[in-house]
Amino acid sequence: MQVPARFAYERADSVPHALQLLERYGPEARVVAGGHSLIPMMKLRLAQPEALIDINGLTELGQITVEGEELVIGALVRHAELLAHTIATDLFPIFRDAERVIADPIVRNRGTVGGSLCQADPSEDLSAVFSALRATAVIQAGGAPSRKVPIRAFHHGPYETAVEPGELLVQLRVPIRTGTGSAYEKVERRVGDWPVAAAGAVLRVVDGVIEQAGIGLTAVGAEHFCSPEAERYLEGRQPGEEAFAQAGRIAAEHCEPHADQRGPADYKRHLAAELTRRALAAAAERI
Amino acid sequence: MSYGRMHRKEDARFIRGRGTYTDDVRLPGMLYGAILRSPHAHARIVSVDASAAEAHPKVRAVITGQTLAGLGLAWMPTLSQDIQAVLATDKVRFQGQEVAFVVAEDAYSARDALELIDVEYEPLDAVVDARTALDQDAPVIRDDLEGRTDNHLFDWEAGDRARTDAIFERAEVKVAQDMLYPRVHPAPLETCGAVADFDKVTGKLTVWCPTQAPHAHRTLYAMVAGLPEHKIRVISPDIGGGFGGKVGIYPGYVCAIVGSIVTGRPVKWMEDRSENLMSTSFARDYHMRGEIAATRDGKIQAIRVKVLADHGAFNGTAQPTKFPAGFFHVFSGSYDVEAAHCEVTGVYTNKAPGGVAYACSFRVTEAVYLVERMVDVLAAELGTDPAELRLRNLLRPEQFPYHSPTGWEYDSGDYPRALRLALDMAGYDKLRAEQADRRARGELMGIGISFFTEAVGAGPRKHMDILGLGMADGAELRVHPTGKAVLRVSCQSQGQGHETTFAQIVGHELGIPADDVEVVHGDTDQTPFGLGTYGSRSTPVSGAAAAIVSRKVRDRARIVAAAMLEASPDDLEWSDGTWSVVGDPASGKSLAEIALAAHSNLELPDGVEGHLDAVTVYNPPNLTYPFGAYICVVDVDPGTGQVRVRRFVAVDDCGVRINPMIVEGQIHGGLADGVGMALMQVMAFDEDGNHLGASFMDYLLPTSMECPSWELGETVTPSPAHPIGAKGVGESATVGSPAAVVNAVVDALAPYGVRHADMPLTPANVWRVVNGDPFRTDLAIS
Numbered sequence A: 001m002q003v004p005a006r007f008a009y010e011r012a013d014s015v016p017h018a019l020q021l022l023e024r025y026g027p028e029a030r031v032v033a034g035g036h037s038l039i040p041m042m043k044l045r046l047a048q049p050e051a052l053i054d055i056n057g058l059t060e061l062g063q064i065t066v067e068g069e070e071l072v073i074g075a076l077v078r079h080a081e082l083l084a085h086t087i088a089t090d091l092f093p094i095f096r097d098a099e100r101v102i103a104d105p106i107v108r109n110r111g112t113v114g115g116s117l118c119q120a121d122p123s124e125d126l127s128a129v130f131s132a133l134r135a136t137a138v139i140q141a142g143g144a145p146s147r148k149v150p151i152r153a154f155h156h157g158p159y160e161t162a163v164e165p166g167e168l169l170v171q172l173r174v175p176i177r178t179g180t181g182s183a184y185e186k187v188e189r190r191v192g193d194w195p196v197a198a199a200g201a202v203l204r205v206v207d208g209v210i211e212q213a214g215i216g217l218t219a220v221g222a223e224h225f226c227s228p229e230a231e232r233y234l235e236g237r238q239p240g241e242e243a244f245a246q247a248g249r250i251a252a253e254h255c256e257p258h259a260d261q262r263g264p265a266d267y268k269r270h271l272a273a274e275l276t277r278r279a280l281a282a283a284a285e286r287i
Numbered sequence B: 001m002s003y004g005r006m007h008r009k010e011d012a013r014f015i016r017g018r019g020t021y022t023d024d025v026r027l028p029g030m031l032y033g034a035i036l037r038s039p040h041a042h043a044r045i046v047s048v049d050a051s052a053a054e055a056h057p058k059v060r061a062v063i064t065g066q067t068l069a070g071l072g073l074a075w076m077p078t079l080s081q082d083i084q085a086v087l088a089t090d091k092v093r094f095q096g097q098e099v100a101f102v103v104a105e106d107a108y109s110a111r112d113a114l115e116l117i118d119v120e121y122e123p124l125d126a127v128v129d130a131r132t133a134l135d136q137d138a139p140v141i142r143d144d145l146e147g148r149t150d151n152h153l154f155d156w157e158a159g160d161r162a163r164t165d166a167i168f169e170r171a172e173v174k175v176a177q178d179m180l181y182p183r184v185h186p187a188p189l190e191t192c193g194a195v196a197d198f199d200k201v202t203g204k205l206t207v208w209c210p211t212q213a214p215h216a217h218r219t220l221y222a223m224v225a226g227l228p229e230h231k232i233r234v235i236s237p238d239i240g241g242g243f244g245g246k247v248g249i250y251p252g253y254v255c256a257i258v259g260s261i262v263t264g265r266p267v268k269w270m271e272d273r274s275e276n277l278m279s280t281s282f283a284r285d286y287h288m289r290g291e292i293a294a295t296r297d298g299k300i301q302a303i304r305v306k307v308l309a310d311h312g313a314f315n316g317t318a319q320p321t322k323f324p325a326g327f328f329h330v331f332s333g334s335y336d337v338e339a340a341h342c343e344v345t346g347v348y349t350n351k352a353p354g355g356v357a358y359a360c361s362f363r364v365t366e367a368v369y370l371v372e373r374m375v376d377v378l379a380a381e382l383g384t385d386p387a388e389l390r391l392r393n394l395l396r397p398e399q400f401p402y403h404s405p406t407g408w409e410y411d412s413g414d415y416p417r418a419l420r421l422a423l424d425m426a427g428y429d430k431l432r433a434e435q436a437d438r439r440a441r442g443e444l445m446g447i448g449i450s451f452f453t454e455a456v457g458a459g460p461r462k463h464m465d466i467l468g469l470g471m472a473d474g475a476e477l478r479v480h481p482t483g484k485a486v487l488r489v490s491c492q493s494q495g496q497g498h499e500t501t502f503a504q505i506v507g508h509e510l511g512i513p514a515d516d517v518e519v520v521h522g523d524t525d526q527t528p529f530g531l532g533t534y535g536s537r538s539t540p541v542s543g544a545a546a547a548i549v550s551r552k553v554r555d556r557a558r559i560v561a562a563a564m565l566e567a568s569p570d571d572l573e574w575s576d577g578t579w580s581v582v583g584d585p586a587s588g589k590s591l592a593e594i595a596l597a598a599h600s601n602l603e604l605p606d607g608v609e610g611h612l613d614a615v616t617v618y619n620p621p622n623l624t625y626p627f628g629a630y631i632c633v634v635d636v637d638p639g640t641g642q643v644r645v646r647r648f649v650a651v652d653d654c655g656v657r658i659n660p661m662i663v664e665g666q667i668h669g670g671l672a673d674g675v676g677m678a679l680m681q682v683m684a685f686d687e688d689g690n691h692l693g694a695s696f697m698d699y700l701l702p703t704s705m706e707c708p709s710w711e712l713g714e715t716v717t718p719s720p721a722h723p724i725g726a727k728g729v730g731e732s733a734t735v736g737s738p739a740a741v742v743n744a745v746v747d748a749l750a751p752y753g754v755r756h757a758d759m760p761l762t763p764a765n766v767w768r769v770v771n772g773d774p775f776r777t778d779l780a781i782s
């Protein structure tokens, strides 16, 4: 049996309460959301927090709403809830594509959007998705107004984010714009596995020309899970097989994959190109 | 009467969560154990300081290699005449090796205390790649053994070398191929563990433990620990999957026993998932080179094989003692060849011990994979269709019993019939036409065939024993006065449905419903001696014992019935489940009536005892040889290397099927296993000997999403060597399916000139193979 080391446990009943508890327990306290990343690490004793602040009771963080020109996703929204939310997935089919292949139904029932982003695993699928969507993260500290961080400034490195000790990620805000299509392509060794590599694409086409492109990449060492070079290449061009293939090549050139048991670096680089191309083509189809 | 589909009697308790697994056993005053394991693959132990752990308020004992050395228990014999460290004293020899054992009041404290033990290691270079184990400068792993100067374990050969070489010399066509059957793991959902309870007053030791061979465990504990055998009781409760990984005795079991003796309280120890994957029996790890000699028109003449076998740090292989490479020498497979020869060299490496575990029929899996891959390599060389090539070379029905060039006597079979049925079910010609169309469009579709012959049901005791214990199994059948029966057998189900199948065998023989027969197994105090369940031996051996003991009861019932009918036993006949006077079916007495009479004051002939109970020991005259023809259809994405198994047709012949539903369940599981091995499973190691597959995130089990809807077919060729004509089937699908999947993928990649690719065929591996740059799947990917 894998058992964690001793820790204190507190259940928060509101955002301010959670922030209070974080302050009281100090930097060795951790927030627990779905627990599907944190608890396994604790059982393996790779993480030994002194206290867990359980935010699962914070229903105010569990909503998906449309506010003006933005889709707002609470940090505690479960993978399964996002997958089932047809307003969100109709606006952004990339959510449906990605959430269907994140983990398995059991993990998706519990794991949260906020937990995924805060975990900041270099292979996290949602990091690429929100990066492609150019979302904004809303972070709340105790006794201060919330602050907004563009998702492309949110990740500071593997397992490091803009969320400081004592802070909570509360929302993700995704801009809604007409004429947009999106898609996600992932290669995994088996259903439920983390990606060997994956790519997301968001395309906005105006008058037959790509007005804005978002390309998200995960598990291939792409800085901030995106490919600005490939995006710039596409903007102002007409969508088409040739352009998408070239964008894929550019994306592959600018990432820095590492070999692991999921595959060697050259293969992952190849996938960055191939999956970017496929995701762009699928996104274009959906406009 | 009782053969046929019926729901498994054991399922009611499993489905309702009412099974009793080892971890469900809770005894008053029970303590919990945890094992400290080596982080290094190879290191000298400089010192072990357990004082801080001993001072933990909830710790009741810390046992180290030194403690055990004092009791003469630091080392234990393996099942292959080697020794294995229970807790390391001198060196650690694989990552995850057992170093110390903590016993505490609860599992949390035991785990906490592990962190308080201070072990100083002096790291040594590790031998990771079996292909370098015999290099001059390779570090010597087993310097504990007198006079060891290298990592060589054994050389073994079978077949006729001179004849084989002579055929190769003048052969028109020769093909050769190197291939790896990588190290995989049985990965049962229930990990290993034990609850040991030593009663100081009675001197009796009771061990609950998920063992596939409870009687063998008891005898070994008696021989090794010097405890009297009648004072040892091994109880194997419900088991959550064995697959061969629960045959041997693990250090943790010995630690739990010592822990109970030392503390005077029951001790439970359960492995966690990583411990299970890192330290218990692996399977395969065969580096093979196969060669075929053939005529230009596709007649296979001879097969030659060289194997380098990675046995890990201790030779813990579970197999009949005479055969260090198990039954690998059945590698000439299902084909009519003139000669065959194999050479196997075993080596030590800095990896966990084990060897044949995982539904492999004592290495028949490796043998089938080798020959079925080689036949496809030959087909590619000749430009012949692989189905056609097989039909040309399969053994013909009239050749049975068939004496193989490596010494086997195949009992019965009609191989072409099985293959033709599989081809029909698959619509083979249509598939080939579709493949041609797709290829023209640049799509990759593959069709793979595998034809296997298994050798199961070990075995005849003159050839087969494990550590001197012959492989014969007992059965006892008791019939209660009201005609209900209790069968006691030595084998132990890990999910095979013995409680149902064996009840059906008894019911069939005695003319009573299977529901009237209780099957007792897994408790050495309640069952007769026998070697247990593995190598698909339960139905071939214990199933035969069940039939024979039932016939003994039936014979006794005849005498009692004769007394009841005031007739001579010779004048009675057995029909429709009754003994009746010949020609007078109305006189028939059912078993229930006879049983009551046997327990009554009915006068019996002189010398005839009352009751109907009987015992037997079954010593199989031969193995049984199930066989089958498998066809797999895959689609490969050329852009990503992803493989999708589209269809899988499996025609199995396991002789007479007692419960076809259970047989099909065994086949479904084995096919899924095969897909797992072919496409995703491997235990690789980095250059320092770190285990790269020590969790289910890294060691992948197939799910229903990777499996097509299996298409099963059957032929029935009864075994003449078995009292009811049954053959084993538990491992057939695991043995036969990996080659079908790999052959299908290689077939799909034929447009790239690919003739072989090693398992597992992960997307990355397939992509590299297509690009002509395959990597070693057993090492860290770089």
Ligand SMILES: Cc1cc2nc3c(=O)[nH]c(=O)nc-3n(C[C@H](O)[C@H](O)[C@H](O)COP(=O)(O)OP(=O)(O)OC[C@H]3O[C@@H](n4cnc5c(N)ncnc54)[C@H](O)[C@@H]3O)c2cc1C
Pocket (backbone or CB within 6 Å): A030, A031, A032, A033, A034, A035, A036, A037, A038, A039, A075, A076, A101, A102, A103, A104, A107, A110, A111, A112, A113, A114, A115, A116, A118, A119, A123, A124, A125, A126, A163, A167, A168, A169, A170, A192, A193, A194, A195
């Ligand atoms: C078997 C398995 C397979 C998986 N496969 C995939 C996969 O294919 N792709 C993929 O992307 N992911 C995968 N995951 C991860 C899964 O998506 C997790 O649910 C997710 O990574 C973490 O979400 P959580 O709510 O469980 O976070 P938790 O484990 O609760 O927390 C993770 C980290 O985030 C912090 N945190 C959580 N919420 C907040 C918040 N609101 N504010 C500040 N900090 C917070 C925690 O303190 C912790 O450090 C898999 C997980 C498992 C167990």
